[in-house]
Amino acid sequence: MPAQHRVAxxxxxxxxxxxxxxxxxxxxxxxxxxxxxxxADSVLExxxxxxxxxxxxxxYDLSDLLADSTRPTANxxxxxxxRDGTVSFSMPRAxxxxxxxxxxxxxxxxxxxxxVSDVNVTLADARPELLFNQQTQGSSTVISIYxxxxxxxxxxxxxxxxxxxxxxxDEATNLRTxxxxxxxxxxxxxxxxxxxxxxxxxxxxxxxxxxxxxxxxTVIGTPQRRDDVRAAVTGKKNYTMDIDVPGAVPxxxxxxxxxxxxxxxxxxxxxxxxxxxxTDVVEISTDAxxxxxxxxxxxxxxxxxxxxxxxxxxALDITWGGxxxxxxxxxxxxRQLRASPAPVNLPSPTPLDQVGGQIPLATEGLGNVGPxxxxxxxxxxxxxxxxxxxxxxxxxxxxSDSAEVWTPSQIPINTQDQLARELDLTTGQVxxxxxxxxxxxxxxxxxxxxxxxxxxxxxxxxPVKLMWHRADECRVGRVHPMCxxxxxxxxxxxxxxxxxxxxxxxxxxTDYTEAFGDMISSQAAKLPFANELTLSQxxxxxxxxxxxxxxxxxxxYNEIFDFDKFxxxxxxxxxxxxVRPAQELMxxxxxxxxxxxxxDFRLDRLESDRAKAVLEKVRDEGDWGRDLPEGxxxxxxxxxxxxxxxxxxxxxxxxxxxxxRDIRGATTGPRVRKVTVAVDVGLPINPxxxxxxMEGGVMTGIAHVFTGSLHLRDGNFLEGSWDDYRYTRxxxxxxxxxxxxxxxxxxxxxxxxxxxxxxxVAAVACAYARATGTTPTxxxxxxxxxxxxxxxxxxxxxxPSPEDGxxxxxxxxxxxxxFNPAS
Amino acid sequence: MPPHTFKVNGRPVTVDVEDDVRLLWxxxxxxxxxxxxxxxxxxxxxxxxSHINGRAFNPCSVPVGQIRPTDEITTIEGLPETVGADLxxxxxxxxxxxxxxxxxxxxxxIMAAVDLVKKVKADGGAITDDDIDGIRNMCACGTYxxxxxxxxxxxxxx
Ligand code: FES
Ligand code: FES
Numbered sequence: 001m002p003a004q005h006r007v008a009x010x011x012x013x014x015x016x017x018x019x020x021x022x023x024x025x026x027x028x029x030x031x032x033x034x035x036x037x038x039x040a041d042s043v044l045e046x047x048x049x050x051x052x053x054x055x056x057x058x059x060y061d062l063s064d065l066l067a068d069s070t071r072p073t074a075n076x077x078x079x080x081x082x083r084d085g086t087v088s089f090s091m092p093r094a095x096x097x098x099x100x101x102x103x104x105x106x107x108x109x110x111x112x113x114x115x116v117s118d119v120n121v122t123l124a125d126a127r128p129e130l131l132f133n134q135q136t137q138g139s140s141t142v143i144s145i146y147x148x149x150x151x152x153x154x155x156x157x158x159x160x161x162x163x164x165x166x167x168x169x170d171e172a173t174n175l176r177t178x179x180x181x182x183x184x185x186x187x188x189x190x191x192x193x194x195x196x197x198x199x200x201x202x203x204x205x206x207x208x209x210x211x212x213x214x215x216x217x218t219v220i221g222t223p224q225r226r227d228d229v230r231a232a233v234t235g236k237k238n239y240t241m242d243i244d245v246p247g248a249v250p251x252x253x254x255x256x257x258x259x260x261x262x263x264x265x266x267x268x269x270x271x272x273x274x275x276x277x278x279t280d281v282v283e284i285s286t287d288a289x290x291x292x293x294x295x296x297x298x299x300x301x302x303x304x305x306x307x308x309x310x311x312x313x314x315a316l317d318i319t320w321g322g323x324x325x326x327x328x329x330x331x332x333x334x335r336q337l338r339a340s341p342a343p344v345n346l347p348s349p350t351p352l353d354q355v356g357g358q359i360p361l362a363t364e365g366l367g368n369v370g371p372x373x374x375x376x377x378x379x380x381x382x383x384x385x386x387x388x389x390x391x392x393x394x395x396x397x398x399x400s401d402s403a404e405v406w407t408p409s410q411i412p413i414n415t416q417d418q419l420a421r422e423l424d425l426t427t428g429q430v431x432x433x434x435x436x437x438x439x440x441x442x443x444x445x446x447x448x449x450x451x452x453x454x455x456x457x458x459x460x461x462x463p464v465k466l467m468w469h470r471a472d473e474c475r476v477g478r479v480h481p482m483c484x485x486x487x488x489x490x491x492x493x494x495x496x497x498x499x500x501x502x503x504x505x506x507x508x509x510t511d512y513t514e515a516f517g518d519m520i521s522s523q524a525a526k527l528p529f530a531n532e533l534t535l536s537q538x539x540x541x542x543x544x545x546x547x548x549x550x551x552x553x554x555x556x557y558n559e560i561f562d563f564d565k566f567x568x569x570x571x572x573x574x575x576x577x578x579v580r581p582a583q584e585l586m587x588x589x590x591x592x593x594x595x596x597x598x599x600d601f602r603l604d605r606l607e608s609d610r611a612k613a614v615l616e617k618v619r620d621e622g623d624w625g626r627d628l629p630e631g632x633x634x635x636x637x638x639x640x641x642x643x644x645x646x647x648x649x650x651x652x653x654x655x656x657x658x659x660x661r662d663i664r665g666a667t668t669g670p671r672v673r674k675v676t677v678a679v680d681v682g683l684p685i686n687p688x689x690x691x692x693x694m695e696g697g698v699m700t701g702i703a704h705v706f707t708g709s710l711h712l713r714d715g716n717f718l719e720g721s722w723d724d725y726r727y728t729r730x731x732x733x734x735x736x737x738x739x740x741x742x743x744x745x746x747x748x749x750x751x752x753x754x755x756x757x758x759x760x761v762a763a764v765a766c767a768y769a770r771a772t773g774t775t776p777t778x779x780x781x782x783x784x785x786x787x788x789x790x791x792x793x794x795x796x797x798x799x800p801s802p803e804d805g806x807x808x809x810x811x812x813x814x815x816x817x818x819f820n821p822a823s
Numbered sequence: 824m825p826p827h828t829f830k831v832n833g834r835p836v837t838v839d840v841e842d843d844v845r846l847l848w849x850x851x852x853x854x855x856x857x858x859x860x861x862x863x864x865x866x867x868x869x870x871x872x873s874h875i876n877g878r879a880f881n882p883c884s885v886p887v888g889q890i891r892p893t894d895e896i897t898t899i900e901g902l903p904e905t906v907g908a909d910l911x912x913x914x915x916x917x918x919x920x921x922x923x924x925x926x927x928x929x930x931x932x933i934m935a936a937v938d939l940v941k942k943v944k945a946d947g948g949a950i951t952d953d954d955i956d957g958i959r960n961m962c963a964c965g966t967y968x969x970x971x972x973x974x975x976x977x978x979x980x981x
Contacts (some may be wrong), residue, residue, distance in 0.1 A: 097925030097964050225921040232926030233917040233933060234910070235858025235899035242857035250852055276841045305840070305848035310864065389862050389870060389927040389963045438860070438927030439963050470863040663957055688921050692966070696924060699965025722868045722961045731956045733967035801845050801864050805884030806875070 021208045022151040025076065026159060031083055032199040034155040034207075035076035036148045038092075077145075079108060079152040081160075085180055085193030087114060089152075090124040093145070094410045096388070096437030096444065098753045099689035102227045104149055106686055110219040111153030111212060112160075113177030114192065121227060126412035126432035146685075146749055147211075154209040156199075163199035164190050214683070214747060221744065223688035228436070240393040240406055240435045241467055248395050248463040249279060251456055252309035253286065253298040254316050255476050257794035258323025258715050259566060260296035267317040272301070275315060277308035280460040288448055288511075288567065290422035296324070300456045302464060307801065310469065314796035324565055326715035330482070330785075333508065333712060334380060337484045342504035342556035370494035375589050377487050380778040381578040383710040383717065384480040385725050386571040387473040390438025396453035397463035398423060403430045403454060408437030410444045418447050419454050442570035443478055446511075469798050471720040478569035479710060479717070483507035485582035489550065489590055496594050498605070501550040501586075505579055509559040510536050511568045534559070540575055546583055547640050548605040550590075572700055573757035576641065578779070581704075584637040584762035585775055598766065599624050599636050610745055611638050614647040614678040617740055622649035622676030631655035632673075635767030639759035643750030644681040646694070648701075648763035650734075651675070654771040665723070666731045669782060670771075672702050672764055674736040677756065682746035690752050691739040697756020698737060699728040704757075705764045706732070707782040720792040720799060726782070829890045831856060832901025842888030847871050849887045850898065858899035858930045862961065869960035872931035872938075873898045877905075879938030899930035902937065913937050916977035924964035932960045932970055940978040950978045 024036040080088045087108055095101045105119035157177050164182035165172040167190060174185045183189040214220075231237035256262065263283050273281045280302040285294040301312040394407035403423055409415040409432060416432045423430070437444055453466035468477070484506050490499045512535045540557035557575075571577060591601035599619055606612045615638050618624070624634060631654050638647045651674040653659075661668050677694045684690050700708075707726035710717040719725040761779075769775045782788070792799045828837045831854065838853050847864075850856040850873075859882060862870030866884040873882055874897040875890075882896075890896070902911045910918070913933050923929045935958055943950050955971050962970070 097923075099924070223921075225918065226923060226926075228926065229918050229921055229923055232923040232929050233899075233914045234903070235930045237926050238857070239860075239927060241851075241861070244855060250848075277844075305844055305852040306861065307844045307848035307852075307864075308841075311843075387963065389868070389925065389961065390860070391862075437925060439925045441963070467861070470865070470868070665959065666957075692921070692924055692969070695968050696965035699962075699967060721863055721865060727961065727963060728965060728967070729961060730958045730967055730970070733965075733971070735952050735971070737968040799865050802866050802884040803843075803886050803889075805866055805881045806889055 021210055022147070022154070024151050024155045024207055024209065026155065026201040026205055026207050027078065028201055028204045029080065030200060031196040032081040032156055032159055033078055033201070034152045034159070035078040036152040036155070037076060038144065038148045077148060077152065079149075079156055081156060081192060081196045081199065083193065083196045085118065085191055085196065087112065087119045087156075089119065089121050089149070091121050092124045094408060094412070094434055094437060094440065094444065095123060096408060096410075096440035098693065099226055099686060102224055102689060103685050104145065105227055106219050106224055107146065107149045108153040110217060111150045112157050114180040116219060116224055118180055123434040123436065125434065126409075126416035126430075150211050151209060154211050155207055158207070158209050159199045159201075160192065160195050163195045167195075167198065214744065220683070220685050221687065224686050225688065237436065239390055239438050240395060240408060241465060243395060243406055243435065245395050245397065245406065245463055245465065248397070248465040249302045250304070250306040250309055251300055251302045251453070251464040251466040252306060252313060252469060253284070253300050253452060253466070253472070254313040254318060254797055255286065255298045255472050256296065256320045256323060257797065258320065258326055259476075259717075260324035262294055262297045262321040263299060264319040264321045266299055267319060268315070272312050272315050275308070275312050277304035278312045279303060281312070281316075282456065282459045284452065284455045284459060286448070286452055288446060288451070288564070290418045290451060300452070300459075302456070302460055306467060310798050310801065314798055314800060316796070323715050325712075328715055329713045330382065330711060333482050334484070336560050337482070337506050337508070340506050340558060340560050341486070342506045342558040369492035369497055369499055372490040372492045372499050373593070374488060374490045375586065375593060377586060377589065377775070378777065379485045379487070379578070379582040379585065381483050381485070382779065382783045383482045383712060384571060384577075384704065384708060385474055385477060385710055385719070386441045386443050386480060386569070387477050387725070388437070388439025388441055388443060391468040391470060391473050392443070392449035392477065393465075393467050394449040394453035395463065395465045396450065396457040398454050398457040401425070401429060404433070405431065405450050405454060406433045406435050407450045407453075408435045408440065408444050409447070409450065410440055410442075415447050415450050419450060422451055423454055423458060441572045446478060446569055448478075470722070471792065471798055474710065474719040474721070474725050475717045476567065478511070478567045480571035480577070481508035481510050481566065481568045482712070483578055485578060487582055487586045489586060491590055491593060493594065496596075498550040498590055500552045500554070501546055502554040503544075503579065503583065504556040505540065505575065507536070507557070507559050507575075508566060508568065509561045509563045510539075510570070511563045512536060512539055512570065513563065536563075543574055543576055543641065544579055545640070547607065547611055547638055548587065548602060549607055550587075550605060572697075573754040576639070576754075576758035577704060577761060578758070580637070580639055580758035581762040581765050581779070584766055585769060588635075588766050588769060589775065597625070602636065602638060606638060608640060608645065610680050611640055611645045611647070614638065614645050614680050614742060617678035617742065618647045618649040618676045621678070621738060621740055622651075622674070624649060629655070631771055633767050633771035635763045635765065635770055637759045637762035637766060639755065639762070642752070642755055643748070644679065644752065644755050646677065646679040646755050646759050648698070648756070648759045649676040650760070650763040650767045652764060652767040652771050654768065663731045666729065667707055667726050667782070667788065668731055669706055670768060671732070672734045672767075675734045675738070675760070675763075677737075677739040678742060679739065679752070679755065680742035680745055681750040681752055681755070683744045683749045684741050685749050687741040690741055693752040694739045694756040695737060697754070698760045699733060700757050701760025702732055702734075702764055703728045704761045704780060705768065706780050709780045709783045711783070711787050716794065718787055718791045724787075724789045724792075827887050827890060828892045830895045832897060833895075833904055838887070840887060843886045846882035846885045846887050846890060846896070850882060850896075856898050856900060860927055860930060862928065862931075867959075867961075868928075868931075869935055870928050870931040872934040872960065874934060874938065877941075879935055899934060902934065911937065912980035913940070913973070913977035916973040916980070920969045920973040920976065922966055922969040922973050924966055928960060928962045928964075932958075932962065935960050936970070936974045936977065937981075940974065940981055944978075944981070950975060
């Protein structure tokens, strides 16, 4: 990169730093306990919607919606100082690897002056009084809990100083907390353990506190390891299936050989029930909603071990009724998507109305740009699975007048409510324990596993531990729907200007009912457009935007089918995992038409300074424009979302020697050999965790570009394992991956879990296009009609476990031929 | 139902179960040793990777009837003991690099890494990126870069 392009890093700035007072409660308890409403702060007033709003998500995005829907009704979250001087906080959120419990511990440590390791954060059971305040999605967690947790810890600090001042006979103003002690200027100190009861309150009362200013932070912004890292690497971290609930029997379900099929009859129930270890064989509804009946069903088997469940399921002789999508295949879906153009003017009132509802695609009226030309491109995105490593799981113990369930739910209140409705109990009779999840990625917003487990437990009259088989995770599990994006842009070669940018996105309907349904309804009044749009259109408008100045922007979204024809759901980064790559590929096409460097083209047109800074950072750190051999190229993309901004520069090697490299059992193909990321989330709380989220986003992005997809054929998804569904593996992961966390640019943290996915897809796809000279238009690129693996049978439904594990480690399963779309 | 006797993590165990039940379920469901995780049951994801007589294997794909009384099974829980320490150097490297996200795949990743490094060292070599490329263990959180660094770091201390 030429030296004149380099810029000095921008100094941190904290606009609007304030010393506001915050209200909380000192709680009557045996030791010091404080409570704070989750409504303690007030983003909304600070960010009124400006007008006109050409793209709604820029001023009011999904993370605002999620944060706002948690405002009015929340009850208290509490921080407790235990007698041993440690602090406990029960967090009304799910933790599935995003590191939010670690962040919560850091916030408490910061305000209280205690080592991070002395703060124990656990996950709260379902708490209906918190209403929407107990959901973990859309990367909103850190945004909505940041201030309340700090307020609670600051109140606790204040009480500790008061109590210590009595004991030390010193003014509270001469005292401070550090390292789990109150220390005085004179040098004396008392450990928190000795103050836990002295600082306790005999009655509950309101109290005010102030928060530390950013300049005084000693914990926030420093790298901290995960709170459960040691447990995770020693095998001591307990996931749902590791919990020893007395009497809970392993349970799995035989599922139909078609999407949402139903059982007509079980023909050898008695025979299967007499198999070794098997205790129960029962037909149950697998419907995703409570009390709706058996729109889909299966046969549950309980046994002494999960292995015996698998064998029994494969021995079952079941007559199955038809499925929900019989006869549909990728090709038929694509035809229907193409036949359904998205309206570019959405129902009124929409953001477009505010710019007159007109998209200036003609040359008239544009004044001095001169004649314009157009680029048009359609992009196809195939079905994707959002499965985590830990399959869908739940333990359920259903009695006549109560139910107790353990599951890594992302919305435990919703889980509790649905279980109560399914079981005809009150919510008070249903306890939902939130376990730490082995990945979530949106899949655990739905209650498939807890509902099934509860149904089986009720039917067989004993506690059950229910787990999905991997094959079912691929074939029956919720999917990110197949969709197409049609883009058209006009530009003026004379004025070297993009005049208009239009994107019509058409998708198979996405099921957002669990995730966003009630929340969007409750907040509809605040949104300028929600009333007349579908849920999915609302989610689209809340997340879609173009970060560049590309003239008049028009975005449209529509769907085919009912929301529950296929089992769909939220995936990491929602629509933006497809919408943004389509845009960025289009930007590269426009840059080429206007004969500009792709990075400079973006830099010139980025609207936000923060976005420009991350782009400049990857340009410099990733050495944009360096000499590369033919077949190797760089690609770059920028993305704003969740109050953050991120740039990714990827380098892809498509040369035959690389793409055809032979690794036993591997789908190799083009190699992303180097990735540089720069991320600005406003205020980074834990840079180490933030980097991890970006790294994960890159890996997921690579899968979406090259190989990770489901094939729909004759009403079923063909993939049945991690070798069929080809998520990024060690052999695909970039040997060099650098994430740069930008210095704080604000006083508040933004979300990170989803921020890195779509932008990574985009950068890798753009690099691939430049390396091969061909813009890929169908994703993943390796999604071919002829599947590169041997399709496992649907009847019997589960692949049998091999018996040769001792003689053939590491036996590759039947992976297909080498994947090399470049050669 | 024949009793099966073997050693797990240095302790002799006896279980009464049919011969064809795969060892993963004997460990998890009957012996309550839950470090090895289920991710596929068909020797693809490698989440269950453990060691038998010091070599990596996948208990989801081995019927318990094939385990001999003299066989020593080591799961992630027993790994530190194999070096007589609180933590194996590979676990230390994993902590130092803050590798896990959800953590579900990590016991398997660590057991596979230890085996790979031992094998490479026995062949007189040092661990390379190419060696690491060949590891089959799946991670849906995408922690591969940190695993790559941690293996090199752990190998240096093994
Ligand atoms: S569970 Fe053993 S390899 Fe996947
Ligand atoms: S850390 Fe979650 S699957 Fe690897």
